[in-house]
């Protein structure tokens with residue numbers, strides 16, 4: 001029974017992993033790295049199974065309380081990336097996977113990246129943006145609407 005439950009979690013974890021890694025990447029990955037990632041994906045599934053915990057909350061717990069590298073997607077992240085000019089998938093996990101594929105998967109990087117996005121959204125990229133003072137102004141398409 002326990003083994004069945006654990007294997008189901010591993011299957012879920014592998015399903016998440018295979019969404020963002022090629023079979024070759026999985027095969028080339030050191031066993032301890034793969035184990036850490038499966039462990040993180042399993043924890044994420046367990047958090048999402050709790051009533052009231054959605055993906056943003058689950059990823060916030062994983063990143064800041066459990067040191068597991070999942071990129072947190074929130075409205076600030078979407079707002080900034082959209083305004084800069086990126087075409088974003090609408091689904092939470094699609095955008096999370098896109099960012100995780102393009103930003104080195106490292107817990108400190110993901111913690112700081114999210115914190116900086118929040119700070120940037122509060123300081124410059126507010127609902128009515130302060131583009132004249134924004135350090136990203138030169139490279140931003142300013143898609144405000």
Ligand code: SF4
Pocket residue numbers: 080083084124125126129130131134135136137138140141142143
């Ligand atoms: S230039 Fe304006 S729209 Fe672009 S990131 Fe900065 S504040 Fe936001």
